Amino acid sequence: MRIDGSFRKILSIILVFIMLLTMIIIVGYNNFTHHKNTVIKQQQEHLLTIAKSISRSLDVFINYKTNSLSVLAKEPIIIKALKMDEGGEVYYRHEEVLETFFEKYKDEMERVLLFNNKGKLIYQYPVTNSTKVKVIADSNISRVLNSKKIFISKEYLSSSNQYSIDILKPVINNNEVIGVLVNTINLNKMYNSLIHPIKPGKRGYAMVKNMGGFIIMHPVTDQIGIEAIKVRKKMFPQDDWTELEELTRRQVEEGEGYFAYHSKWWQDAEEELTKKINAYTRFRKGEISWIISVQMDYKEIEAPIKGTLINISLISLIIVVILISGLYIIFKMDKKRKALEIEAKYLKELNKAWEELIKSEARLRHSQKREIIGTLTSGVAHEFNNLLSPMLGYSEILLQSIDDNNTMYEDILEINKSALRAKELIGQILAFSREETVVPKFKYLEANYVVKESIKLIKSILPNSIKIVENINSNQLIFGNSTQLQQVLLNLYTNSYHSMRSEDGVLEVNTEDIYISHEEWEKLNLPNGNYVKIQVKDNGAGMNEETLEQIFDYYFTTKETGKGTGLGLPVVRNIVENHKGRIFVKSQVDVGTSVDIYLPSVEENYREDLNEF
Incomplete structure (x- = not known):
């Protein structure tokens, strides 16, 4: 009977062990699958982010080239050359201007051309006598002459394995189009400058196709100009290109997403089909409509995932060994185990109750x-x-x-x-x-009135040693909350007062109406338009660069303990940004501090009775 009882215990332990091992394998496999899917999903999102970043870079690049051409179109020498050509006179100084423009941007452009208002080519640089060089289409020249607007052409195959685009800018004098400037962009150069440095993984790369499926930018030059699916089927008829066809369909119809498929790495086209992860997005500009595609090798993601599986297997094996040892010890010390379990359970419940009480x-x-x-x-x-x-x-x-x-x-x-x-x-x-x-109540306010009211409040607080200089010159309305704006100004006045220890302190408050042009919006990070600029200046102690970088951090203060909370300027910035504005601070040690606030102004027809706040 004792043998049978021991056998039953051993059999029970074996069954429990098999059940635990099975459960560990199932849980481990599920965790591995979940981890694998999560990693792949994250990598796909990362590739899509890269594709979107490339799209933004292309947009910025073309905008920059367009702006450069617009500046060139306003050059007096160019205008004079076109006017003299119209009168039948010969003028050469424009050639030097166009050559200088090309040399400045030659790493990115292919050529620059100048046409008169009849569509006749006056000059191009670099000068070429080749009849193979594509001349700008007359329809594009006519389009610009009639519309008086910049035109960005569709890509075209300018030479073997090379695409180009044309940016056409009308030259306008006295509201009349007197000519057209053309900047031809070499897409291979643009690719090498903007896209080629991006390396998703060891073998991955980014490429660009048009909506017809033709490759227009690729790290392998021989691939440029081919219709991707048609040529691949012809070159490798033994391979299955169904997944590549599905990817192309999604790129054209969906415009943005990601997909896993099998294809070749064209840096080494002799190898077998390999699995890739692809993310794609759409880029549109003028007549341009491109598909930006970023791909990387699936094996580069799979390798660390397999490493994770090995680690999980080792951990599972260690757990099994520990369980076997534990079961053996339990089998040998059954009674003692039960007593320890009861005691541990009691202590655990007591500790849990104590924690809940605390x-x-x-x-x-x-x-x-x-x-x-x-x-x-x-x-x-x-x-x-x-x-x-x-x-x-x-x-x-x-x-x-x-x-x-x-x-x-x-x-x-x-x-x-x-x-x-x-x-x-x-x-x-x-x-x-x-x-x-x-939720603060916003209404239309006179900027000058808000500033003057805040100055009235601070005058009763400032000592006689501090002089207030007012230059209130705004005539615009703003949309906001007067109480919050006065809170902003009073906070700035107080900071200026605390920084001015001398007897000849000067607090200067200025307002003016300004217009932020398209050229300034990047520096100020504000949409172009009309704004009211409020400036608070002092000749106090000022701040060094290290302090200036932290003034908008919560709980940062330069005042003594108990005299400052570090919440003033962060709250000020939040209020200004809630009013769709921006705040900028300049400071120099022993010179003073200047705070500029830009608030968007509203149209005159919003003016109403503003005497009540």
Whole structure:
């Protein structure tokens, strides 16, 4: 009987071991599959990000070339050459200008040409006598002459294994088109400059096709100009190109996505079909419509995944060995194991109960603190509301009872406005005590009025040693919240005041209306248009570059402990950005600090009664 009992125990242990081993294998395989799919998905998203980045780079590149050609079209020598050609005179100075332009951008362009308003070629550089060089299509020249707009042509095969595009810019004088400038871009050069350096993996690359399936940019020059699927089927009829056809269909119909397929690496076309991961996106500009395709070797992703599988297998084996050892020890010390399990279970439950008790007490203390703060905040806010109510009531009664021309009218009106602003702040405090999100009320405001009101508030605080210089020259309206904007300005005034320790401190406040052109929007990161610029300057201690880089970080402060929270300027920046504006700070040690705020102005027809805030 003892032998049978021991056998049953051993048999039970073996069955448990088999069950655990099976469960470990299933869980390990599921984890491996999930990890594999996650890695592939992440890599596909990464390749798609690369493709989108290439698309943005191409757009920026073509815009840059277009802008360069626009500057050249305004060159007085070019205009003079076209005017003299129109009168039948000969002029040569434009040739030097066009040659200089080409030499500056020769690493990216193929040629530059100048046509008159009749479509006749006046000059091209580099000068060539070859009849094989493609002349600009008359239809494109006519299109630009009639529309007076820049035109970007569709790609064309300019020579063997090389595509080009033309950018045509009208030369306008006195609102009349007197000629056309043409900049021919070599797509091979553009590819080598922008796309070829991008290496997704060891063997991966990016390529560009047009909507007809012809390859227009590729790291292997022999591939340029061929119709991808048709040529591959002809060269390798024994291979299955179904997946490549499906990829091409998706690229044309969907425009953006990713796909796994089998193809060759054309750097070594003799090898067998290999699995690739491909991500693609669409690029459009003028008449251009390209497919940007980025691909990498599937094996480069598969290798680390297999390494993960090996690690999981080793870990599973270690776990199995540990389980076997544990089962053996348990089998030998059955009674002691049960006693230890009961004791461990008791201690675990006791520890869990203790942890829950500590967490419960912490939550209770936190809740009590928040309740006390909320009650105190609400009480203080209501008390201030009670004090403000008679101020608002009596000031309104006085405003109604006296004439507008009375000398006291403006003073009473100022009291009424201040009380209204205080009531708005109290509303925000009450909302905070109720844990509500405060949505500021925006309206159309006179920028000058907001700035002048903030200066009135700060004048009563600043010492006589600090002089305020006002240059208020804005006539525009802005859309915003006056209380928040005054909070921004008062914060800046206070910072300037704290930085000016000398007796001859100067606080300068300026406003002006400006227009941000298309050339300036990249520097300021603002859309071109009309803006109100508010500037606060001081001749205080200033800041070094290290401090200047951190001023908008939360909780960063240069003040002594207890005198600054590090929340002022981050809040200021958030308010300005909520008003669709930007803030810039310049500072120099022992010279002073200048803060520029740009707020978008609104059209004049939005003007309404702005006397109430």
